[in-house]
Amino acid sequence: MSSPRRKILVADRDEIVVALISHLLHRQGYAVEVALTTDEAAARLNGRQYAAILLDGGFSRLLQQAPQLAPRTILLSPKPTDTDLPVHAIILKPIELQLLIDTVNECAKESGE
16 A cells, blocks of 8 residues: 655645646645635635645745744745744745755655654
8 A cells, every 4th residue: 555645735826837836746746735716715715635835925924823833834925025924935036946845745744644
């Protein structure tokens, strides 16, 4: 019996970014769920566990509402962002794909999901 695939949430308003990241992480063996709006992301986070959560910087208010998610969260931002939330990492856009893969793997490993 194979082990269950670790779940990743990708939340970004840009459908192309979501599709690219989803495809990339799927090929790495992750089960990927997506959200294109803050409300959709909040609904997916309600009662679900993710090994890592990739959030566009515009979705960061979700972390203010649920700070316990911050250690499993990777913010995707078009500019350097000062944040007082203890997120796992901030990756600047345009996204360096190998950095994204390495950061997600590290975050998922630490989460134990």
